[in-house]
Amino acid sequence: MALTPPDDRLWWKQPLHGIELSWITISFLWGLLMFGMMVYWHLTGDQNLSNEAYRINPDVYAEKVEAAAEEYMVREDENSGMPVVHPPPGSDVYMLARLWEWWPILELEEGKEYRLHLSSLDWMHGFSLQPANINLQIHPNYEMVLTVTPDKAGEYGVVCNEYCGIGHHQMLGKLIVVK
Amino acid sequence: MSNLMFRTCPETGLKVHGPAEALIKANAVVAVVFLLIGGLFGLLVALTRWQAIHLLPADLFYLALTAHGADVLVFWIIFFEVALLYFASAILLNCRLATPRIAWAAFFLMLAGAVMANVAVLQGESSVMFTSYVPMKAAPHFYLGLILFAVGTLVAVAVFFGTLVIAKQEKTYSGSVPLVTFGAVTAAIIAVYTIASGAIILIPTFLWSVGLVGEIDTLTYRIVWWGFGHSSQQINVAAQVACWYAVAALTVGAKPISEKVSRFAFLLYICFLLLASAHHLLVDPGISSEWKVFNTSYALFLAVLGSMIHGMSVPGAIEVAQRKNGFAHGVFTWLRKAPWGNPAFAGMFLSVILFGFLGGITGVIMGTEQLNIIIHNTLYVPGHFHGTVVAGTTLAFMSITYLVVPLIFRRELIFKRLAQLQPYLFGLGAMGISVFMMAAGTLGVSRRHWDMAFSDAPFSFDYPPAAFMMMGLNGMSAIVASLGGVAFIVVIVGSILFGKKRDDAFAKENPVIFQGSGATVAHHGDAGSLKIPGTTILVAVFFLSFVLYYFVNWKYLSEVWPLS
Ligand code: HEM
Ligand SMILES: [Cu+2]
Ligand SMILES: [Cu+2]
Numbered sequence: 001m002a003l004t005p006p007d008d009r010l011w012w013k014q015p016l017h018g019i020e021l022s023w024i025t026i027s028f029l030w031g032l033l034m035f036g037m038m039v040y041w042h043l044t045g046d047q048n049l050s051n052e053a054y055r056i057n058p059d060v061y062a063e064k065v066e067a068a069a070e071e072y073m074v075r076e077d078e079n080s081g082m083p084v085v086h087p088p089p090g091s092d093v094y095m096l097a098r099l100w101e102w103w104p105i106l107e108l109e110e111g112k113e114y115r116l117h118l119s120s121l122d123w124m125h126g127f128s129l130q131p132a133n134i135n136l137q138i139h140p141n142y143e144m145v146l147t148v149t150p151d152k153a154g155e156y157g158v159v160c161n162e163y164c165g166i167g168h169h170q171m172l173g174k175l176i177v178v179k
Numbered sequence: 180m181s182n183l184m185f186r187t188c189p190e191t192g193l194k195v196h197g198p199a200e201a202l203i204k205a206n207a208v209v210a211v212v213f214l215l216i217g218g219l220f221g222l223l224v225a226l227t228r229w230q231a232i233h234l235l236p237a238d239l240f241y242l243a244l245t246a247h248g249a250d251v252l253v254f255w256i257i258f259f260e261v262a263l264l265y266f267a268s269a270i271l272l273n274c275r276l277a278t279p280r281i282a283w284a285a286f287f288l289m290l291a292g293a294v295m296a297n298v299a300v301l302q303g304e305s306s307v308m309f310t311s312y313v314p315m316k317a318a319p320h321f322y323l324g325l326i327l328f329a330v331g332t333l334v335a336v337a338v339f340f341g342t343l344v345i346a347k348q349e350k351t352y353s354g355s356v357p358l359v360t361f362g363a364v365t366a367a368i369i370a371v372y373t374i375a376s377g378a379i380i381l382i383p384t385f386l387w388s389v390g391l392v393g394e395i396d397t398l399t400y401r402i403v404w405w406g407f408g409h410s411s412q413q414i415n416v417a418a419q420v421a422c423w424y425a426v427a428a429l430t431v432g433a434k435p436i437s438e439k440v441s442r443f444a445f446l447l448y449i450c451f452l453l454l455a456s457a458h459h460l461l462v463d464p465g466i467s468s469e470w471k472v473f474n475t476s477y478a479l480f481l482a483v484l485g486s487m488i489h490g491m492s493v494p495g496a497i498e499v500a501q502r503k504n505g506f507a508h509g510v511f512t513w514l515r516k517a518p519w520g521n522p523a524f525a526g527m528f529l530s531v532i533l534f535g536f537l538g539g540i541t542g543v544i545m546g547t548e549q550l551n552i553i554i555h556n557t558l559y560v561p562g563h564f565h566g567t568v569v570a571g572t573t574l575a576f577m578s579i580t581y582l583v584v585p586l587i588f589r590r591e592l593i594f595k596r597l598a599q600l601q602p603y604l605f606g607l608g609a610m611g612i613s614v615f616m617m618a619a620g621t622l623g624v625s626r627r628h629w630d631m632a633f634s635d636a637p638f639s640f641d642y643p644p645a646a647f648m649m650m651g652l653n654g655m656s657a658i659v660a661s662l663g664g665v666a667f668i669v670v671i672v673g674s675i676l677f678g679k680k681r682d683d684a685f686a687k688e689n690p691v692i693f694q695g696s697g698a699t700v701a702h703h704g705d706a707g708s709l710k711i712p713g714t715t716i717l718v719a720v721f722f723l724s725f726v727l728y729y730f731v732n733w734k735y736l737s738e739v740w741p742l743s
Contacts, residue, residue: 003357006354016440023488034547038476045737046737046743047741134553137555141396148742149742151741152740159625159640166237166241169628169636170630172633
């Protein structure tokens with residue numbers, strides 16, 4: 001019984017049952033296949049995170065985001081007054097997270113590639129682009145860069161999905177994809 | 180050692196050490212109290228996330244969520260695990276518990292820590308979630324409470340190891356330790372590693388909270404914190420699997436099909452734990468894909484291999500035993516005729532199934548580097564772990580409690596009908612919260628979020644209506660789970676206080692544990708004769724679901740914007 005010492009003192013010498021051995025083998029091979037799948041997706045899949053990230057001082061990052069916003073701002077959002085920034089396709093685009101907003105509003109073109117930079121000025125935040133359902137952990141002091149190709153026009157919400165204090169649920173940003 | 184301190188269990192014949200028994204009772208009772216408190220907070224949280232009810236205001240919601248996470252995940256589970264460790268060492272090995280005094284000190288240290296952390300949370304300045312990510316700051320006594328609790332746990336684990344040494348020296352058992360004890364050893368070894376990681380991160384964080392240490396790097400914090408946070412889940416799995424084997428043995432006389440295989444599976448948990456925190460960092464910046472893929476693969480898949488093995492061994496052992504018990508007919512007669520009216524058996528079997536299908540499969544999927552992009556920090560995550568730690572661990576612990584009450588507290592269960600119903604109620608509710616949170620998560624809904632309608636936000640954004648429906652269903656399941664939880668507490672506490680005393684004569688006449696001869700497999704050379712067709716079918720269904728659902732998620736991922 002499982003509650004008493006094994007009847008057979010030499011339990012480790014007992015042969016394996018065929019069915020157990022088969023299950024262990026299948027499970028192990030399945031693990032290998034799942035490992036292979038991640039590698040395979042890196043080679044052929046379209047959705048992989050970049051490994052590009054830099055250590056950065058939050059003030060320096062804020063300056064970069066503000067500079068880019070100033071250069072490519074096209075209008076102000078009617079309700080919030082937040083700048084709407086429309087950088088040229090193929091360029092570097094910047095968004096920052098801080099208590100409790102995503103800044104600025106980005107306007108991107110459908111089917112074009114962008115290098116998206118993300119970082120936080122204070123606490124950790126979660127970049128959750130909805131309904132595209134892309135979720136990234138955003139740290140202060142780390143600038144994450146990834147290449148994105150918005151493939152569907154529309155208005156997207158940038159939800160903060162890392163708890164960041166009492167204003168967490170108000171931290172909603174906007175990203176627009178135009179044709 | 181004076182023999183006065185021992186009694187002989189009329190049912191099992193085990194020599195039971197009085198002080199050990201008292202400590203088991205104390206730890207188990209406190210555990211159940213924290214389950215009650217934490218479960219209540221869970222209900223409040225779920226009713227707040229049910230948008231049509233939206234019960235609590237934002238600040239109380241975050242407070243309740245912090246208290247819920249700490250009380251159930253940390254205090255309920257670990258107090259209960261300490262009780263299990265003492266049971267698996269002193270009781271199962273016929274031995275005295277090493278230094279009961281120190282074990283009591285550990286108990287009070289843990290209790291003081293748990294109370295302190297709860298006070299800190301209820302005071303309202305520590306709504307930082309149980310992960311307490313820096314630089315969000317809680318009150319110093321929040322961290323201090325957790326540290327005291329961890330130190331107390333470490334001492335309790337030391338008492339467990341001390342007891343093993345005494346048992347070996349005093350030769351209170353012969354041969355190898357029982358499988359359940361082996362599982363407990365696994366849990367205890369992992370606990371040491373876990374608590375060390377916890378100390379490495381919580382002590383500096385405490386010092387930072389009182390101003391003695393400068394900034395703490397957020398990425399380092401997450402890496403080390405999850406060394407603690409994830410490994411502790413591995414303790415839960417080991418403890419829960421040990422409970423499965425124990426309950427299967429006591430309710431249907433099941434014997435492990437193969438001691439070697441089951442022990443090997445436990446060893447896998449220990450060996451492949453290192454850096455298992457990696458799968459919490461799959462979408463963090465500054466960590467390379469190679470590191471993520473490598474560290475999640477061996478650590479995740481080989482530990483999962485352990486669980487997949489137990490996933491066959493436990494039902495397999497039950498099938499073999501049931502066939503010997505006279506239900507050899509057909510493929511599933513053994514299962515149909517299982518003691519479903521015994522809450523210990525029902526809870527254990529539901530725990531096996533729900534843990535595998537809900538918690539296990541989804542955990543592997545979330546732990547896949549690229550798939551994490553569509554899951555990270557959505558409600559899918561709590562959905563997954565309510566499959567593991569609620570439908571799996573909590574239900575398993577509840578099921579063994581139905582045996583602890585008559586055998587250790589020596590009381591008859593009161594409200595037997597309610598007790599019979601309880602595992603189904605709680606299992607159904609837990610299944611609901613798991614499934615519906617995962618469904619909402621698949622639709623993108625954020626975890627730890629007070630307002631999925633974003634009414635106070637500068638912009639508007641609407642999650643799909645189905646997501647709101649899922650959160651409504653989640654709230655209803657939470658009510659069912661809570662009823663199941665309350666039923667558990669009423670039965671257990673009521674029985675301990677008011678149940679009929681089971682003296683030796685009464686226990687002999689009304690045994691709670693399985694009385695047949697039990698199955699005897701695993702004799703040398705019977706490798707070919709193992710017949711478990713029912714289990715084979717169950718395992719095949721599990722595997723096919725796993726494969727199917729795994730690729731469904733890749734399909735979802737392939738529809739996301741191209742990223743590189
Ligand atoms: C009556 C039973 C329970 C109900 C109704 C319930 C419900 C919930 C809900 C709705 C959430 C919030 C998800 C979110 O907004 O992020 C949650 C979080 C959580 N639950 Fe439960 N739960 C129950 C039992 C348990 C048990 C028994 C455990 C552990 C053993 C547990 C562990 C957790 C943890 C660790 C969290 C995450 C807290 C955080 O994000 O910081 N729950 N639960
Ligand atoms: Cu935020
Ligand atoms: Cu947030």
